[in-house]
Amino acid sequence: MAENEDVIAAIAGIEPGSAFAEVVAGRADIMALTQQTHDGALTPENPGGLSHAERAALAWRIAKINDHKGFEDHFEAMLEKAGVPDNAARLADIWFDGGSDLRTKALIRHVDLVAHAPKEATRRDIELLQEAGIADADIVRLSELVAFVSYQIRVAAGLQLMRELA
Amino acid sequence: MSNIVHDFTTDIPVWKPYVAPLDLAEASAEQLEALKITPSNTKVSDYVLVLAHDVETLKHRSPLFNAVMYNRGGLSRAEREIGAVGASIVNRCIYCAAVHASRYNQLTKDEDVIAAIFSDGADAEIDPRLKAILTFAVKLSKCPSDANTADMAALVEAGLGKDEILDLILSTSLFGWANRLMHTLGEPITE
Secondary structure (H helix, E strand, C coil): CCCCCCHHHHHHCCCCCCHHHHHHHCCHHHHHHHHHHHHHHHCCCCCCCCCHHHHHHHHHHHHHHCCCHHHHHHHHHHHHHCCCCHHHHHHHCCCCCCCCCHHHHHHHHHHHHHHHCHHHCCHHHHHHHHHCCCCHHHHHHHHHHHHHHHHHHHHHHHHHHHHCCC | CCEECCCCCCCCCEEEECCCCCCHHHCCHHHHHHHCCECCECCCCHHHHHHHHHHHHHHHHHHHHHHHHHCCCCCCHHHHHHHHHHHHHHCCCHHHHHHHHHHHHHHHCCCHHHHHHHHHHHHCCCCHHHHHHHHHHHHHHCCCCCCCHHHHHHHHHCCCCHHHHHHHHHHHHHHHHHHHHHHHHEEEEEC
């Protein structure tokens, strides 16, 4: 499953051999670990209660919340690769709140909160996930997905600004 | 009797999880490996035991965290801590802010910068170089990011090299990740 690619380099337009690529290469270890974490968060060998398609769809939703086109396209492509089951694709629809399905509604509510306004989160927000039948291990998996994608988008956004300096 | 800490402080609180940490008796070989549990090292924080539920990200997280905050060269360790603190005040992660603000104070033997940031946030009146670093960290931490080319130009103007700017982007972004775990999966308390 380890894909030999660097999502951030592709999205931030880091051209091999450029002076900018040389600066980023100074932290090649961090960029490689970032890619490995991306694979662990999006396509884990043991996905637990969050399928690869659901993870791609929620990541696409997080990219939309961050207004980051490069990552929207990336996660949309990952969702397509995961086969786009109907119920998973809807998770990426920013106007969809989960409807009558308790689990879907809880997942979407929490992703939106933690991506956009983590400072507002309280104990009650975790209880709402638990009350929707989501196991503690899956709550951690969901949290890592939102937290990691928020990190990765910021690294790319920063690099995109940095690239304009060159 | 315990109290939840709501205000920024450099006194490091205790972190109490809202979800059940992994029970080591039920840990898989992969989880034990990621936790680096050995007969001589059986002490693992509740935070790491919570994250162990998602071992496929945890196993990369510790080396990544250490590389971003402590790798040689580039931005000074103290200034990386300002990236962490900038993110933590935007996301109001009291625990992360306490750990990294106190680390800044230890590294610089100065308490005025953190006191100003805790009281005035992004408006803190601090040395121009630190101010450019704080402004960039705060703006990159918003959702969506609010950082722009002028903020980037201000970093260059303040004397940061490209290697230093890269480290600032990484340390700030890393806390966009850490805050979203620490602040949402548990709470800071004093016992």
